[in-house]
Amino acid sequence: MLSNESRFRRLNRAVTTLTGVMDQSFLGRGRTLGAARVLNAIGQGREDVADIRAYLGLDSGLMSRFLRGLEDEGLIVTQPGKTDARRRVAQLTEQGRDEVAAYEELANNGARAVLNQYSQQEALLQAIDLVATVLGREQIAISEVDPEDPRVKNCMAQYYAEIAAIFETDFDPAQASPPDANDMRRPNGVFLLAVSDGLPVGCVAVKGEGNGLGEIRRMWVSPAARGLGLAKQLMAEIEDKARALGIHTLRLDTNGKLIAARRLYENMGWSEIDRYNDNVYAEHFFEKKL
Amino acid sequence: MLSNESRFRRLNRAVTTLTGVMDQSFLGRGRTLGAARVLNAIGQGREDVADIRAYLGLDSGLMSRFLRGLEDEGLIVTQPGKTDARRRVAQLTEQGRDEVAAYEELANNGARAVLNQYSQQEALLQAIDLVATVLGREQIAISEVDPEDPRVKNCMAQYYAEIAAIFETDFDPAQASPPDANDMRRPNGVFLLAVSDGLPVGCVAVKGEGNGLGEIRRMWVSPAARGLGLAKQLMAEIEDKARALGIHTLRLDTNGKLIAARRLYENMGWSEIDRYNDNVYAEHFFEKKL
DNA sequence: AAAAATATCAGATTAAAGTCAGGTAAATTT
DNA sequence: AAATTTACCTGACTTTAATCTGATATTTTT
Numbered sequence: 001m002l003s004n005e006s007r008f009r010r011l012n013r014a015v016t017t018l019t020g021v022m023d024q025s026f027l028g029r030g031r032t033l034g035a036a037r038v039l040n041a042i043g044q045g046r047e048d049v050a051d052i053r054a055y056l057g058l059d060s061g062l063m064s065r066f067l068r069g070l071e072d073e074g075l076i077v078t079q080p081g082k083t084d085a086r087r088r089v090a091q092l093t094e095q096g097r098d099e100v101a102a103y104e105e106l107a108n109n110g111a112r113a114v115l116n117q118y119s120q121q122e123a124l125l126q127a128i129d130l131v132a133t134v135l136g137r138e139q140i141a142i143s144e145v146d147p148e149d150p151r152v153k154n155c156m157a158q159y160y161a162e163i164a165a166i167f168e169t170d171f172d173p174a175q176a177s178p179p180d181a182n183d184m185r186r187p188n189g190v191f192l193l194a195v196s197d198g199l200p201v202g203c204v205a206v207k208g209e210g211n212g213l214g215e216i217r218r219m220w221v222s223p224a225a226r227g228l229g230l231a232k233q234l235m236a237e238i239e240d241k242a243r244a245l246g247i248h249t250l251r252l253d254t255n256g257k258l259i260a261a262r263r264l265y266e267n268m269g270w271s272e273i274d275r276y277n278d279n280v281y282a283e284h285f286f287e288k289k290l
Numbered sequence: 291m292l293s294n295e296s297r298f299r300r301l302n303r304a305v306t307t308l309t310g311v312m313d314q315s316f317l318g319r320g321r322t323l324g325a326a327r328v329l330n331a332i333g334q335g336r337e338d339v340a341d342i343r344a345y346l347g348l349d350s351g352l353m354s355r356f357l358r359g360l361e362d363e364g365l366i367v368t369q370p371g372k373t374d375a376r377r378r379v380a381q382l383t384e385q386g387r388d389e390v391a392a393y394e395e396l397a398n399n400g401a402r403a404v405l406n407q408y409s410q411q412e413a414l415l416q417a418i419d420l421v422a423t424v425l426g427r428e429q430i431a432i433s434e435v436d437p438e439d440p441r442v443k444n445c446m447a448q449y450y451a452e453i454a455a456i457f458e459t460d461f462d463p464a465q466a467s468p469p470d471a472n473d474m475r476r477p478n479g480v481f482l483l484a485v486s487d488g489l490p491v492g493c494v495a496v497k498g499e500g501n502g503l504g505e506i507r508r509m510w511v512s513p514a515a516r517g518l519g520l521a522k523q524l525m526a527e528i529e530d531k532a533r534a535l536g537i538h539t540l541r542l543d544t545n546g547k548l549i550a551a552r553r554l555y556e557n558m559g560w561s562e563i564d565r566y567n568d569n570v571y572a573e574h575f576f577e578k579k580l
Numbered sequence: 581a582a583a584a585a586t587a588t589c590a591g592a593t594t595a596a597a598g599t600c601a602g603g604t605a606a607a608t609t610t
Numbered sequence: 611a612a613a614t615t616t617a618c619c620t621g622a623c624t625t626t627a628a629t630c631t632g633a634t635a636t637t638t639t640t
Contacts, residue, residue: 001440001441001444001489001490002488002489003398004401004402004405004411004415005397005398005401005402005405006401006488007415007418007419007422007489008401008404008405008415008418009397009398009401010418010419010422010426010486010487010488010489011305011418011421011422012305012308012309012312012401013422013426013487014421014422014423014425014426014487015301015302015305015306015309015422015425016305016306016309017425017426018302018425019302019305019306022302032595032596032597033596033597034596034597034598049617049618050616050617050618053617053618058597058598059597059598059599059600060617060618060619061598061599061600061618061619061620061621062597062598062599063618064618064619064620065619065620067618067619068619068620080605080606081617084606084607084616084617085605085606085607085617086605086606086607086616086617086618087606087616087617087618088617088618107295107299108293108295108296108299111294111295111296111298111299111302112294112295114298114424114425115294115295115298117427118424118427118517118518119517120516120517121294123420123517124420124421124424124517125294125297125298126417127416127417127418127420127421128297128298128300128301128417128421129297129300130413130414130417131301131304131414131417131418131421132297132300132301132303132304132305133304134404134408134414135304135305135307135308135404136300136303136304136307137407137408150291151291154291196300197300197303197304198292198296198300199291199292199297199300200291226410227408227409227410227413227414228408322625322626322627323626323627324626324627324628339587339588340586340587340588343587348627348628349627349628349629349630350587350588350589351588351589351590351591351628351629351630351631352627352628352629353588353589354588354589354590355589355590357588357589358589358590370635370636371587374586374587374636374637375587375635375636375637376586376587376588376635376636376637377586377587377588377636378587378588
């Protein structure tokens with residue numbers, strides 16, 4: 001009925017309207033939106049002035065004035081950077097933290113007001129995650145994390161829930177040869193987590209034992225990030241990490257129902273081999289020489 | 291992992307960033323955003339100045355200046371309204387139409403640029419429809435349309451596709467006692483369509499034959515609008531319309547697999563009766579005295 | 581018919597954001 | 611060591627949006 005473009009523009013209009021309302025509530029704290037944006041950027045942990053400037057797209061003169069204003073209010077302090085004294089670093093004062101918290105509260109209240117009046121919140125949130133992740137696809141960042149990072153645990157919980165739904169039985173991780181966290185930490189292995197604007201959207205690990213053999217584990221991509229080529233990117237990066245760790249042969253196992261995964265492995269140069277473990281959920285086994 | 295509020299705010303950020311880029315492209319046409327917004331509102335068919343003013347939330351002085359500017363550019367003409375000469379009415383000139391088309395092109399290109407780089411477009415668009423509809427829930431408008439309106443055909447096509455998926459067989463509308471369009475037109479009946487910012491999200495009809503008996507047909511709510519109470523609203527409105535047409539008894543049929551629908555009818559005071567037609571897809575029959 | 585309300589317009593003013601042209605100190609390059 | 615570049619600052623200026631006041635024409639109410 002509507003063109004795809006129009007459907008997209010409907011979203012723009014709906015979100016823009018809400019954002020306008022939210023911005024209005026921000027004004028209630030007696031600061032201009034520009035100053036509030038800078039303050040909140042600092043509150044998000046962005047300290048480097050040049051970084052904030054790039055993030056918000058501000059002219060250096062304008063930025064400078066915002067910083068002076070916030071300083072005069074006693075909300076931030078700025079200092080020359082340690083490694084480069086030209087780059088200045090901004091930090092919140094006690095009072096600044098309170099003020100950021102107040103803005104957070106306003107933004108969260110605005111969000112809650114919308115979410116709470118809808119009966120099927122989880123479905124809505126999943127749609128929101130998908131849309132936000134696809135629209136912000138350029139800013140998905142893959143980085144090394146500890147295998148016991150709480151975000152990793154969260155990814156795994158989602159993974160198990162999905163697997164259970166696909167297998168139509170309970171999924172017992174203990175029966176899937178659970179890897180020792182230490183084998184996914186340097187120097188044995190590496191754990192990679194993909195994050196899209198704060199939301200964990202995928203992970204993968206290489207598990208090693210220091211003998212040149214490695215295994216790919218914990219491969220997962222959130223439904224919100226599927227179709228973006230993230231799985232391929234994670235696999236490529238983890239292979240690089242494995243190579244750098246001195247691993248020459250990688251293996252992995254997978255279930256027959258995870259068809260997309262199997263196709264990916266085949267496309268990326270893996271070859272099927274015989275069963276090499278007693279994981280009861282695994283039906284296909286692959287190997288790749290690095 | 292992330293709070294619900296944070297997940298919502300991720301969407302805000304992603305959309306706002308894109309909107310900013312789009313707005314930049316609008317500026318390329320040498321007009322301020324304010325003036326462009328007014329022009330595009332007129333291009334959308336909003337003619338009444340007071341209406342545009344309310345829609346865009348503009349002060350009368352500011353609005354007046356935008357209109358003068360657009361008039362000076364030769365893009366619009368304004369006249370006193372016919373029924374009330376205080377309210378002015380704006381219309382596009384030939385040149386204005388071209389300019390609106392140019393803005394449309396820019397906006398559509400921006401939307402396409404985002405959509406086209408994603409491989410699972412239809413899933414994304416469905417998520418977009420859901421999010422935009424829920425966020426813009428207040429602006430769903432229900433109005434009478436002709437049963438042969440193309441938007442109605444589109445709703446029905448979606449309905450049939452869904453039904454086919456639920457029944458796991460092909461669905462042949464010809465076997466479902468298809469109603470005569472004329473019986474869903476005044477004075478026999480009424481057809482209602484629910485539209486959310488341009489997107490048809492639901493419909494319902496009362497089919498009558500002028501004898502005080504009526505039948506509810508074409509009841510459908512888009513997946514994008516479920517959970518908003520739209521079905522209930524449509525049913526309530528169509529009952530009112532039926533009453534106003536002089537109908538004293540309403541009937542309807544439904545399939546056993548449409549559980550939510552059946553529960554709705556029961557909650558709204560319908561009582562189950564014996565089969566009254568030979569619709570092969572119908573398994574439950576209801577009646578309501580008005 | 582008079583009074584009140586409504587819709588727009590025009591001019592003056594303010595506020596916020598953004599731009600531009602130097603200037604300084606620190607870092608980097610030559 | 612000199613020249614260049616970088617990051618930030620300051621002050622002057624422009625643009626855009628927004629607000630406020632008062633005027634006019636029209637409609638509605640009394």
